[in-house]
Amino acid sequence: MLRSSVKYSVRRVQCAAKGSLSLSVATPASIKVACRSIQTFAGSSGITSYLIRPSIVSSHTSRPNFLSSQLFARGKATVIKVPEMAESITEGTLASFSKNVGDYVAQDELLATIExxxxxxxxxxxxGGIVTELLANPGEDVSVGQDLAKxxxxxxPEAPRITSPFGxxxxxxxxxxxxxxxxxxAERLKEAQNSAASLTTFxxxxxxxxxxxxxxxxxxxxKKTGIKMGxxxxxxxxxxxxxxxxxxxxxxxxxxxxxxYRDYMDISIAVSTPKGLVTPVIRNAESLSVLDIEAEIVKLSHKARDGKLSLEDLAGGTFTISNGGIFGSLYGTPIINSPQxxxxxxxxxxxxPVxxxxxxxxxxxxxxxxTYDHRMLDGREAVSFLRTVKELMEDPRKMLLM
Structure with a gap:
């Protein structure tokens, strides 16, 4: 639950007496009574117009409070809903709210994150305005069109003073x-491990x-691409x-x-991000030059690390390449990216020395x-494929002849 201490200050616009009035209430239920008291006093003091400004200091637990502030009863509330995410996605998990009840949020400022x-x-x-209600809890599944906040x-409000106790x-x-x-x-990797007859050749x-x-x-x-060749x-x-x-x-x-069987090759490139491994896809790689592929890899890698990949960037893929060498790996066994x-x-x-x-x-x-699925690929084919890759890399000129 959430308890709020709400302080109202009445700023004089036209008033016979100098000064301002303030009062404190413990819950929003007292707001109506407080406002009536202010109006009565204002009438007797010659105040013809006034402005109520809130300053809300709250102590929260992890559970959001479904508390509706009546502070702006004259204004029109805007209900924030779960946006459409993609054609095939109808729900997600509410990861977090970046604002609490009573916080000010600017237009286009981040309000919530859905995974x-x-x-x-x-x-x-x-x-822009004051967040008056949070209508879902972090960790809950939310559907497209569902109400999130008001x-x-x-x-x-003015920025509060913050003190940091020595820990x-x-x-x-x-x-x-x-x-x-x-x-x-985790689910996909375990699924691949359980369903495929995995074998690795080196x-x-x-x-x-x-x-x-x-x-x-x-x-x-x-000069041609603006990036270094990897x-x-x-x-x-x-x-x-x-x-x-x-x-x-x-x-x-x-x-x-x-x-x-396919007459094209969409290569998934494994990219490590702070939130996990993602595999953006290079479409029709068989029709691209080495320079084009390298430029596409750099573009997708930057999008992945910036968290800007779209679902279209991740969908599909017929073969995956994972480069553990950039992290210092000397030897290892990759796991199949199912259903590849x-x-x-x-x-x-x-x-x-060689x-x-x-x-x-x-x-x-x-x-x-x-690493290959032995149900689909025989050992002879797997070894021959890997040997061909080795030969092409050791003499790149051969790539021009194929």
Whole structure:
């Protein structure tokens, strides 16, 4: 519950006597009585017009209070509703309110955040005013069109003084409920683990040629795209070319009895964000150049980290590439992004001694791993696909011939 101490001050506009009147009431039920008292006094003192200004100081618990302020009874309340989020989404989980009852909210300022399976939807205030009611609790599921809050006309109050007590060191535990996105990620990963016959095959790539190509055309690439060339672009292109010979890599099983083969390749790129892993999709990657793919990867990665991905950016995908090397991973087994058939895991580049034409040389080497669904992809095909990717990366000129 919420208890509010509401202080009203009457500011004189035309008054025979100087000064102002103030009174305090404990609950909104006293507002009507208080206003009558003010009007009576005002009439006897010669006040012809007056303005009531509120200053509300509240102590809250985590449960919002369904308290309707009558402070602006003459104004028209605006009801804030759950907005339409996407054609396929009809509900979400109310993550939080950024304002409490009695707080001032500016027009277009964030009022609430709603979590869906893949993205967070921000609900902004269409008008400025005082929040008079919160009509849902954080953690509850809310549907499109459901009432969230009420806003009535009002002005921003003066900023209160804030003091910070000195806190001594302590140790403890904090329990945080999983957000909707994290819960959905957990469900999908467990679903993939339970449904697919997962198997992983490994190989290693000599990155010398790709690194030399990147160094040689660095300035030209930046001039044309405005970004630096990474390794995800060449790997993505190599995968689309290798998939021409092994199309089952980008296929899927439908209804447990139908195999769906595609003549296109939409590559999902795994991106880590503060709220969890997301996999935005590069559409028709087979028709894009390495430069185009790299530019699209950078654009989607920035949108993901800024929380601006749309559902269209995340929908679909026929094959996934996950680059754990940027976090320092040396070796690992990626997990399939269901309902896809395979995922390629990239790892860190390390200088290692290798044999080249009978001589031992230090080369920049990367381990790569392909996890695949053995129901759809045989071991021979999986190993051959990964070997083709390796060969294309070790001699990027071959990509021009395929």
């Amino acid at each position: 869906t399976d893949k993205i967070d939807v921000e609900v902004n205030a269409p008008v 806003i009535e006309p009002g002005e921003a 001594k060191f302590s140790r403890g535990e904090e329990k945080i409920k999983m957000n909707r996105m994290r819960k959905r990620i 190989n290693e790539v000599d990155m010398s040629s790709v690194m030399e190509m990147r160094k040689l055309y660095k300035d030209e690439f930046i 390794f995800m672009g060449p790997f993505s292109k190599a995968c689309t070319l290798a998939a021409k010979d092994y199309p089952a890599v980008g296929a899927a099983i439908e209804n447990n009895d139908t195999m769906v 058939t395979a995922v390629l895991g990239l790892h860190g580049i390390k200088q290692r 044999t080249v034409n009978g001589n031992i040389e230090s080369r920049p080497m990367m381990y790569i791993a392909l």
